[in-house]
Amino acid sequence: MHACIASGAAFLICVLWFDLMFDVQTRTHEGDALPTEVLASIASYYRRVTIEAYPMNRLIAVVMVLTVLAIVTEIIRNTDHWWIGWISLAAAITAIGLARLRTIPNAARLGRAKGSLEAQTTLARAIYRDHLYCIAAIAIVLVLQLSAAL
16 A cells, blocks of 8 residues: 555655746745736646646546545555554645645636736735645655655
């Protein structure tokens, strides 16, 4: 199970890394609204990955579900220290839940590039913060699973 979970976590970290390459543009600009060219860059990326990439963007959701199912299987089999599975599950579910309930809808909304510059800036900054949390949580899953496999 460790290999399946670690593979899923590594895949999700790669996806988050690509997202963060665009999200970090929000850090270098202060004020109420990001510059138009920064918002255009971020919105264009999220339009491609949330709207135009169908059906390939569904692969990410499949990996999320399979990773959680593998963690649950690990817990049920009780193969390792109990806390490895439970901490992995908590970290994965909070990151995946955040992504499903807030980050993905915000990214799709930003990808449509509608609303004021301030509203789009708020979305871009929220997505960035969400992705920072998600990459940290999924990294915890990866580290726990790799250490348990040793």
